[in-house]
Amino acid sequence: MKPFRRRDFIRGLGAVPLCTATGLAEDAPSSVVVDTHLHCFAGQNRRFPYHPRAPYRPSSAATPEHLLQCMDNAGVDFAVVVHPEPYQDDHRYLEHCLKVGQERLKGTCLFFADRPGSVEKMAPLVQRHPGRIIAARVHAYAPDRLPPFGTKELRQLWKTASDLGLAMQLHFEPRYAPGLEPLIREFKDTTVVIDHLGRPMQGTPEEHEVVVRWSRFPNTVMKVSSIPDQNRYPHRDVKPVIRRLTDAFGAERMIYGGGFNAAATGESYRDYRMHVADLLSHLSDADRRKILGGTAAKLYKFNGS
Template structure:
C-alpha cells in the first residue's frame, strides 16, 4: 500500500471536501502545491533596513525560517517571495530569503522605470541568483505610486525584464489597466502575471472587465490571491468574479497565492488555501490541482517542471 507523509496527507485534505478520497489518492503524491504570493520582512533587523522611500514599514518580522516552518506544516512545497515595496529596489533581504529557502523559494524583483540607474540593477541581481528571480513587479496602485505610462522608460524596464527571461508581474487598480495594455500587446513572448484577481473590488465592474478581456492574450496569467472579504467594502461577492476569471483564463493560466504573514501558523496557512479551493469548487479536481500548484510549478520551473 502507498504510504503518505504529513505533507501528502495535508494535500489530500485540501481537496477532500470537493472530491472523494479514492479519486484523489492516486494523484496525492504527484501533485504539487505552490504559493506564488507572499512577502517577507526583516522587521527591526538592522542588516536589512527599509528604504528611505518605503510607503509602509512593518514592525513585526515575517522571516523565511518562519515561512518554511509554515510551509512544512501546511503542505506547501514551493513558494515565491514577492519583493515588497518597503525595500524598494534594495534586494538584500530577498536574497537572504532565497539563500535560506534554497530550492523551495524563488522571488520577484522591483525596479523603477522613472528612477535613474534603477533598472540597470536588474541584470546583476538576476545573474547573482540564476534561476531564482522569476518576475519583475510593476505597481500602478495609487496616484503617487504609478509607473510612467507610455514612456520609453517603462518600455525599457519591460524589455530588460523580458531579455532576462523574467515575467512581468502587475499589481494595479483596474482603472490603470489601459495604460499597461500596449506593452502586453507588444511583448507577446513575455509572460504577464496579474496579481490579486486584477483587484476587482478597487474598481467598477466595467473597469475590471478590461482586465478580464486580457485573457485573449495568451501570455497572460491570472493570480487568485488577496481574495476580498465580502463583509468589507464594497461588499460584493467574489465568487461570480472568480467563476468569470476561471471561464476566461482556464486552469492552465491561473495560479494561487497567499495566506502567509508574520502571525501565520501551519493551520491558518492551510485554511487560506482551503478557502481558495472552496472558491474553485465549480472546477474539476484536476483543474483545482493545476491552480493550486501544477500551473505555477511549470511557469516558475519548480522541481524541474
C-alpha cells in the first residue's frame, strides 16, 4: 500500500457538515465513520477452530453478524476486521467475515517470518479477496513471540506485503520500536499503521518518544485505539499523549478503532466512539471527522474513496 498523503485526502473527501458540540455530527450521512480495529471470533466452533499455537482462546463468539448489527445501531459505515492471534495464519474465519460483511468489511492478515511456508500463503489469500485484505500485521510485545528482528526473513515478509500493495500494521511495546525502524526507513513507499497509540503505557515516556518521532516518516499512520485506563497501572493520563500524537502526525495520518467485542451493543459501540471524540476535543471539527473515518476511508478505499 502506497503511503497516504495529505493532498490525496483533500482531493477525495468532499464536503461534510460541522460536528455537534458533543463531539461529531454522528447522524450526518456525509460524515463517514470507519472503525479500523476490531476482532471477530467464532468461539468454540468446530468449523473454525483455534490454532494449536493460539496464545488465548475466547470462549464467547464475536461474529460478523453481530458486528454488522452493532455498526448499524452505532452509525459505523465501514470496519476493518483485524485477524486475531488465536487463529495464527489460518484465515478461514476472516474469509467468512469478509463474505458476510461484503463491501462494509475489510481485513488484515497475519503471517510469520520465522515459520517455513507461512509467508508464502499471503499472496493466495490476497488474490482470493481483491481489495479486501489491506494490511499484514506484525506483533512485537511478548518476549517469547517476537519477530526475527534484523533478519532476511522479516524483511521478506515486509517485502511480500509491500509487493502485494498491503500496509504493514505494527502492534508492539515501545521498547521494540528500534528493531522495526530500519524496515520503515527502507520500505518508504509502504504505509505503516501503528496500532494502539504505540502502546504508550507499556513503556516509559522516553521509549514511547521513539514512536512519536516516527511521525517524521511520511508513510506512518497512527491509530487511536485501545485507549489506556488512567485508573490502571501506570496511572498516567492519556490525554497529553494523544495531544502529542495529534501534534506530531496530524489528522491526515491518524485513524480510530475499537469498541466492538462479544458483549458490545449499538449503544456501547457508539459510546466508545464518543469517548474517542472527547479525547480529540482540542482539534477542529474537520480534523475529528478525518480521524473518525475520513482518513481511513481514503486510506483503505472504502466505498470507492
